[in-house]
Amino acid sequence: MDVALVTGTSSGMGMHAAVELAARGLDVVATMRDPRRADRLRAAADDAGVSLDVRALDVTDPARAEAVAGxxxxxxxxxxxxxxxxxxxxxxxxxxxxxxxxxxxDVNYLGPVALTKLVLPAMREAGRGRIVTVTSVGGAVGQPFADAYCGAKFAVEGFMQSLAAVAERFGVRVSVVEPAAVASEFVANVDRPAVEGPYAELLQAYVDRTAGAFANAQSAADAGRAIADAVTSEEHRFRWQTSEAAVGFVGVSLADLDGGRVQAFTRPWIG
Structure with missing residues (x-):
């Protein structure tokens, strides 16, 4: 039975992906920073009739190496x-x-890179394995007021895309999954500047636009199933999207040779 390590499973699409993978027959170790927050995950697993091993793992903490060894x-x-x-x-x-x-x-780039480095040697030696990194449409399209977030997501996509061709030679498949807006606690956990200054009006326009997008967001359960599909599919693709909205969003950038399409796409978001 394949052993699957899934990070960020206390809620949202990570929780649903972990449960879905267990339902598809994988031995799932569902990790989160604080296992005391695992009540919803355990309830979802019970509802699905599956079992999970819930463990503590903070992707930004060097102790992740001991967690993986355990x-x-x-x-x-x-x-x-x-x-x-x-x-x-x-x-x-x-x-x-x-x-x-x-x-x-640390959380969006270096954490996934560190975990990838920890699991890759055994996968290479076994001649098989899958590394799937949930990025974002923000890993392909730079967005106003998402400088740090998109920068980190661009970075992890670049790392994984570079790794993919080499890892494939050893039977290890590397992919990214790009959700668009997903109904989850992600928005509630987003950091926002304390002082907005001259950017206040532009930022408010962006926040209003984003709130509208999340009001019509893909469900976390649907996104979780899409992640599980990327993991279990016989088809190997580097890039997966979780919805038609995500396909359209990412497509704006991937065909944008001079950058004009992305700028025209995002410029109205800030009024």
Whole structure:
């Protein structure tokens, strides 16, 4: 049985992806920073009639190496890694401290990179494995007031896309999954600048637009199933989207050779 390590499973699409993967027959280790927040995950697993091993793992903490070693000791080699843990940040360059930029890199880029490095040697030696990183449409389209967030998501997509061709030679498939707006606690957990200054009007227009997008968001359960599809599909693709909205969103950037399409797309978001 394949052992799947899934990060960021206390709620939202990470929770649903973990349950769905267990329902599809994987031995799922569902991790989160604080296992005391696992009540909803356990209830969802009970409703689905599946069992999960819930463990503490903070992707930004160097102790993640010990956490991974403990999983391997108890379950055997990890053959599936789902890098799902992430956090948003609203603010444009002047409003951001370098500490805030570093925090976005830590959770959205360096954390997934570190976990990938921890599981990759065993996958390479086994000649098989899957590494799936949940990024965002913000990993392909730079968005107003998402400088630090999109920067980190662009970075992790670049890392994984570069790794994919090499890892494939050893039987390890590397992919990214790009959701658009998903109904979850992600928005509630987004950091916002305390002082808005000259950007207040533009930022409010962006926040209003974003609130409308999330009011019509894809359900976390649907996004979780899309993540599970990327993990279990016989078809190998580097890039997956979780909805038609995400397909359209990402497509704006991938065909944008001079950058004009993205600018025209996002310019109205700030009034």
């Amino acid at each position: 999983i391997v000791a108890d379950h055997g080699p990890i053959s599936v890694l789902v890098n799902n843990a992430g956090r948003g940040m609203v603010g444009t360059a002047e409003q951001l401290s370098l500490q805030q930029v570093q925090e976005q890199l």
